[in-house]
Amino acid sequence: MKKAAVTLVQVAKKAGVAVMTASRALSGEGYVSEETKAKVLAAAGELGYAPNTLARVMKGGRTNVIGVVVNDLTSAVINAFIAEMSAEVRRYQMDLFIYNAVDDLTLANGSRLDQLLHGLWDGLIYVMPRMSDEYLAMLEQSERPIVLVNYCKRTTRLPVVNGDNFNGARDATQHLIELGHRRIAFIHGLPYTGQSEERERGYRAALEAAGIPYDPKLVERGNYSELSGTEAAERLLTLAERPTAIFAANDEMAFGCMVALQGAGLSVPRDMSLVGFDDVPVSSIVQPRMTTLRHPTSAMSKAAVQELLRRILNQPGRRQRLEFPSEFVVRESSAAAPAPKPVRRAGARARKES
């Protein structure tokens, strides 16, 4: 089945030189006379010679391939990262291979990956994988170049490239507060990357700054899926004191909220304001178009690749932790809070006036 690949030995033989000379001629390293070089190149061309990457790697060389490990290829954010990284990597004559870890980022699978990594890749970028602490610990012990993107669950010695979830979420919440909202709900995503937690921190910081008490009943937990957003919104709608705005930890869940609200006969943003996170393409297509936050994927991708390259080339890394401010995109799903109901509670009103 496997075609006998053309080897350097054959090229050398055809050119009438030693293997080593052929190697030098082709790699350009070391002294080779122009004459022999031409001979070797001609022979290689005729035979259709392609160097065997594996053999080269076994001598400690590089593959010029870097790997990206992701956990959800359906995510528009992750796809944006991949696209940007592909482009950036190619600027350095390297290639990018993607590994879809799905929810298989177990220790066993991790070591399996690491095993495959023995030389197959020059370095690895992990984009938002659902990573357990043990898994991260394993990565930290690896001597291979690794960069983490959008991981902020805990501090690590590995280089990290993050979007600023905290300030972004704070901005978004503050925006809702400025629109007159007092009861603002927050819907969590999954806890694995720490992003959701950072976003909640920003949410709480904005509330606190505005003197609005934190109400745990307004904080729901989803799993980043649209369905979980629908379910969370449905639970929020059963509250005696309904929120007037929902801030979801990602756009998908915000879409899910829309579904629930439509189902309940409520209008966005008249009855309920909605803010998402990520600015996936659909966000500018849905009706009403979604107010959301956007990480600077392009800049982050470039930074991640460059940081990884620095480690691969043994150049001094820039910084352990790079953080990029997120952009707030105001669209139509957020608007002024509805006029307060006649039923008013002293406490809430008092705070609103403060």
Next chain:
Amino acid sequence: MKKAAVTLVQVAKKAGVAVMTASRALSGEGYVSEETKAKVLAAAGELGYAPNTLARVMKGGRTNVIGVVVNDLTSAVINAFIAEMSAEVRRYQMDLFIYNAVDDLTLANGSRLDQLLHGLWDGLIYVMPRMSDEYLAMLEQSERPIVLVNYCKRTTRLPVVNGDNFNGARDATQHLIELGHRRIAFIHGLPYTGQSEERERGYRAALEAAGIPYDPKLVERGNYSELSGTEAAERLLTLAERPTAIFAANDEMAFGCMVALQGAGLSVPRDMSLVGFDDVPVSSIVQPRMTTLRHPTSAMSKAAVQELLRRILNQPGRRQRLEFPSEFVVRESSAAAPAPKPVRRAGARARKES
């Protein structure tokens, strides 16, 4: 930088046996006494030994990795394939790596890929890449196991796993005809995989069967993007005799049509019926929900992986060309044609009555 990986020699030394014995003990091939086997396994465990894939490959072994080459990771269809293939591959203790060729499926890049392939992968699956004829010719010359998915531009000696575009498109068009539509437009995607052409063939076959003359003015060319769908629909709306239904070669373009129709103040499906292709997740979310066609991605993925495995293991391939019927999903975007305008042309009417 690179941690000196634990090698078999070290394991053997620690266990007090020869390298070969250690190899046998770990691989399970050949005779090894239980006693020595235990010793070796213990030593390997303590040292944290992991076999070097490259070295193994250099001896002609397999990597247990298969590659998937795609051209658009943002495509929901492609992501569905990837997810299904990942799962299927894992059933055979193998791994899947993804290469995003974007629009870089040039010959130069192809040979670059092929070079990387020298042993790094046991086989390759191409999913709907924008493939030139020369590129395909190169693939056909490769001795490595390769399977093509959703490629029907031309016949090839490579094994192909396809959805049935022709019959699917014919069903969809016939459905529109049965709803009373006579002027049905078709929007092409890109020509690279041949799918769009197959779909047009199905469209024309249905028209012909119903005795509706083919009108080239009703056939537009898009590029599978939503925007191109909008533009195509806008052009169709300028026609003196507007269509009453549009069949787009994929869902994205159908969404784009929706945008154009909304912009023109037309209602779907009252003023215009819409049918897409692919059944991407959004199709069941948009309002009105989209009538569309679905390839059986799960069955196709399994078939592709199994076919590839057969070639990798040198087992006889099943068939050169596997075709899976596509499912027609009727939703809300297609409905009865609006009542014909008073202005009627003799020819058209006559045909309708036939």
Next chain:
DNA sequence: ATGAAAGCGCTAACAG
């Protein structure tokens, strides 16, 4: 400027 030898980590093939 060119060549020969050694060896990367592993396993197939043949001894013992």
Next chain:
DNA sequence: CTGTTAGCGCTTTCAT
């Protein structure tokens, strides 16, 4: 059952 030898395709090191 276990060990020895050889060699995959390439490059590093040391000769010539």
